[in-house]
Amino acid sequence: xxxxxxxxxxxxxxxxxxxxxxxxxxxxxxxxxxxxxxxxxxxxxxxxxxxxxxxxxxxxxxxxxxxxxxxxxxxxxxxxxxxxxxxxxxxxxxxxxxxxxxxxxxxxxxxxxxxxxx
Amino acid sequence: xxxxxxxxxxxxxxxxxxxxxxxxxxxxxxxxxxxxxxxxxxxxxxxxxxxxxxxxxxxxxxxxxxxxxxxxxxxxxxxxxxxxxxxxxxxxxxxxxxxxxxxxxxxxxxxxxxxxxxxxxxxxxxxxxxxxxxxxxxxxxxxxxxxxxxxxxxxxxxxxxxxxxxxxxxxxxxxxxxxxxxxxxxxxxxxxxxxxxxxxxxxxxxxxxxxxxxxxxxxxxxxxxxxxxxxxxxxxxxxx
Amino acid sequence: xxxxxxxxxxxxxxxxxxxxxxxxxxxxxxxxxxxxxxxxxxxxxxxxxxxxxxxxxxxxxxxxxxxxxxxxxxxxxxxxxxxxxxxxxxxxxxxxxxxxxxxxxxxxxxxx
Numbered sequence: 001x002x003x004x005x006x007x008x009x010x011x012x013x014x015x016x017x018x019x020x021x022x023x024x025x026x027x028x029x030x031x032x033x034x035x036x037x038x039x040x041x042x043x044x045x046x047x048x049x050x051x052x053x054x055x056x057x058x059x060x061x062x063x064x065x066x067x068x069x070x071x072x073x074x075x076x077x078x079x080x081x082x083x084x085x086x087x088x089x090x091x092x093x094x095x096x097x098x099x100x101x102x103x104x105x106x107x108x109x110x111x112x113x114x115x116x117x118x
Numbered sequence: 119x120x121x122x123x124x125x126x127x128x129x130x131x132x133x134x135x136x137x138x139x140x141x142x143x144x145x146x147x148x149x150x151x152x153x154x155x156x157x158x159x160x161x162x163x164x165x166x167x168x169x170x171x172x173x174x175x176x177x178x179x180x181x182x183x184x185x186x187x188x189x190x191x192x193x194x195x196x197x198x199x200x201x202x203x204x205x206x207x208x209x210x211x212x213x214x215x216x217x218x219x220x221x222x223x224x225x226x227x228x229x230x231x232x233x234x235x236x237x238x239x240x241x242x243x244x245x246x247x248x249x250x251x252x253x254x255x256x257x258x259x260x261x262x263x264x265x266x267x268x269x270x271x272x273x274x275x276x277x278x279x280x281x282x283x284x285x286x287x288x289x290x291x292x293x294x295x296x297x298x299x300x301x302x303x304x305x306x307x308x309x310x311x312x313x314x315x316x317x318x319x320x321x322x323x324x325x326x327x328x329x330x331x332x333x334x335x336x337x338x339x340x341x342x343x344x345x346x347x348x349x350x351x352x353x354x355x356x357x358x
Numbered sequence: 359x360x361x362x363x364x365x366x367x368x369x370x371x372x373x374x375x376x377x378x379x380x381x382x383x384x385x386x387x388x389x390x391x392x393x394x395x396x397x398x399x400x401x402x403x404x405x406x407x408x409x410x411x412x413x414x415x416x417x418x419x420x421x422x423x424x425x426x427x428x429x430x431x432x433x434x435x436x437x438x439x440x441x442x443x444x445x446x447x448x449x450x451x452x453x454x455x456x457x458x459x460x461x462x463x464x465x466x467x468x469x470x
Contacts, residue, residue, distance in 0.1 A: 001130075001135070001136060001137050001138070002135055002241065003133070003134045003135070003208070003209065003215045004134070005209045006130070006183050006208045006228075007186070007211060007280075008188075008212060008275050008276055008277050008279070008280055008327060009186060009187045009188060009212050009274075009327055009330070009331060010277070011186070011187075011254060012325075012326060012327060012330040013311065013326070014324060014325045014326030014327065014330065014339075015277070015325050015326075015327060016323070016328075017324075017325075018277075018325045021323075022323075026217045040301060081324075082324055085339065085340075086324070086326050086346050086347070087343075087347065089340065089343070089344070090337060090339075090340035092345070093150045111318060112264055118144050
């Protein structure tokens, strides 16, 4: 066995915030070129964009879209926490920032999901 | 009635390659992890290597990984951290292992030097004493970080240290920040250059492992954020 | 890369992050609102075509993203893989150009 299996501590809130921020960033960076390509189909006219949008009507795609909204909201919220930490100097309320960020992301995803149904 | 309870203790043996060896240790009231390690070494296996000095929470020598977290073992009560009756003790993470529970602290202190973590006096002897009012913003920022005794717990708690060989680490950067805020210090141009960049403050992702585990409640995350601001200002002003 | 260049990269990332914070809030609100009652091309394009203001907004959004994403990706590669150095920097710059180009095309497609 190797001593490198002794890991740095990872059970604190700030670590979870970091993981969410990194994973959401990777997800968004991978998604973005596809998003731009899809929108770019409008160059070929309305029908081209429409046929793509029909594909997105599939419930699994809608679920994935909800996930993306959550990734975007999570990355935004985590990013705001970092900007506050780095530029405002230390404040006590920053400890709860992680929880607030998580709440915001869930709220955004739920709103999206609700609006889908309307 | 004598305490018949026992503790199952797994202790790292070896160097980088090794294994966890199991011991059964009598459990006592108010026992610390250092008490446990010492009992093992004195009664069960005299070849166990570990470090301690003051055993009263002043020197930081006894820092080890206890049930996954870096701690001062002399200040860690078994009752607070034992998983039932199981304790796992290993050397601090992110440092080369000398033997068993003792790590080589040289990389940790080398980075302290690389971060220009030492006071630089002015070239000329000043005519007046520097007056440093304790309630100025700079002095309060410096005071918040100067109690560091270089125990290495924050360094062991940081994943960036693990992933980025060159990363100076929370303690070295925290010390640099206290000096950046020392109005008597004359070395800040070199210091800001030393702490900027991919191996310096900009590699910190505010995971806050350092702040969470520091036994002296120091906040290196905040210090590193201060360095980010200081280096940014220096860059904008053309001084970096 | 020098310490000064890396500091500037950090500044660019935080600066673009601040711009993106505003853009994303607007975009999230717009998307959540627009998605009501289902999405058709006619609906979207009816709202967006010919709008100079929205075009300007999304061009700013694209520029900020093209700066922000590659710098983040570079950090991730350096920490989680063995890839670093000049080749990584060049690859990330190209990634930024790709995002800018695709984003510009998308903005033109939807807003002009």
